[in-house]
Amino acid sequence: MLLTLARRRKFLFVGGKGGSGKTSVSSALALARAAEGARVLLVSTDPAHSLGYVWDRKLTDTVVRVFDESGSVDAIEVDPDATIERHFDAVRRTMLQILPERLQGAATRHLDVAKTAPGSHEAAMLERIAEVIEQAGNYDLVVFDTAPSGHTLRLLALPERLFGWTESLLASRKRSESFAAAARGIAGTTDETSDADGRLRRTLHARRERFAMMSTVIADHSATAFAVVTLAENLSVAETIDITGRLQELGIDVGSVVVNRRSPADAGQVLADQRQREAGYIRRLVENLDDVPITELPLVTKDLTGTEALRELAGHVGDCR
Ligand SMILES: Nc1ncnc2c1ncn2[C@@H]1O[C@H](COP(=O)(O)OP(=O)(O)O)[C@@H](O)[C@H]1O
Numbered sequence: 001m002l003l004t005l006a007r008r009r010k011f012l013f014v015g016g017k018g019g020s021g022k023t024s025v026s027s028a029l030a031l032a033r034a035a036e037g038a039r040v041l042l043v044s045t046d047p048a049h050s051l052g053y054v055w056d057r058k059l060t061d062t063v064v065r066v067f068d069e070s071g072s073v074d075a076i077e078v079d080p081d082a083t084i085e086r087h088f089d090a091v092r093r094t095m096l097q098i099l100p101e102r103l104q105g106a107a108t109r110h111l112d113v114a115k116t117a118p119g120s121h122e123a124a125m126l127e128r129i130a131e132v133i134e135q136a137g138n139y140d141l142v143v144f145d146t147a148p149s150g151h152t153l154r155l156l157a158l159p160e161r162l163f164g165w166t167e168s169l170l171a172s173r174k175r176s177e178s179f180a181a182a183a184r185g186i187a188g189t190t191d192e193t194s195d196a197d198g199r200l201r202r203t204l205h206a207r208r209e210r211f212a213m214m215s216t217v218i219a220d221h222s223a224t225a226f227a228v229v230t231l232a233e234n235l236s237v238a239e240t241i242d243i244t245g246r247l248q249e250l251g252i253d254v255g256s257v258v259v260n261r262r263s264p265a266d267a268g269q270v271l272a273d274q275r276q277r278e279a280g281y282i283r284r285l286v287e288n289l290d291d292v293p294i295t296e297l298p299l300v301t302k303d304l305t306g307t308e309a310l311r312e313l314a315g316h317v318g319d320c321r
């Protein structure tokens, strides 16, 4: 079911409680699709990156090919700090061109404050996700291995807060614009100043449009789905029911709940009893999530590092309940 979902959607967000198996499941799914010929981009947006560990490769904010057979997997670990720096550098450079020297210190200080303002980190992460979505033309599938659920949901309580960030920049730009206008009154306008002015306006507006495009894509059920990974245990199941409801309220399609690390029935009494208990939690999921398909993934005995180990888990993502 999970694999079918990944064949039908271009963007898949994998969320769930920390430790439930998001990174492993994202990777296994990416591998399963690549093994059948798809070009896959795998993006870790969890600040606690572990994608590099799973693929046994050093990963960064630029694409590294981690699997290359009939299809391929490219991977990125997103670095929001780098995104913040890039964005503010562009704004700062342009502002410095517009402003007379005596106002440059104040403008730089304003940007430094904006950079560390609450929400700027999250906004940068979302901007990077938006950028990835925008540039995903060459991929058949993009899998986002997302941060633990509460965090992801906050991020998805979308555009107003993000626009807030952009707006504050636009507002500060307006203020500096009046400074600049006053300064120009003395110094006279140059072509260079108005070029820079237009560039800054375009930078900020492009960003706003990018956020708007992203929220459209995320809410588009033909393009995007969420998969919530859970363990068959009390807390994880309660949280999964909660997240699923909240995602659905946001208009997002929860295409699958993945019950990971199911205990085997045939490997001793302890695990068989455990499996029995898990079944109770799975029933609870079924009762509370009427329409969401459930995929079960077994506990694998290998250490999930490297392509060969991932293949085992990848072999199960096509299973149905
Ligand atoms: N199906 C599975 N069988 C066995 N171990 C698993 C399975 N899925 C995940 N793990 C292990 O569980 C731990 C947490 O998985 P991980 O994918 O890092 O979770 P998350 O990304 O949600 O924090 C890792 O040590 C991983 O190797």
Ligand SMILES: [Mg+2]
Pocket: 022, 023, 024, 046, 048, 049, 050, 145
């Ligand atoms: Mg992880």
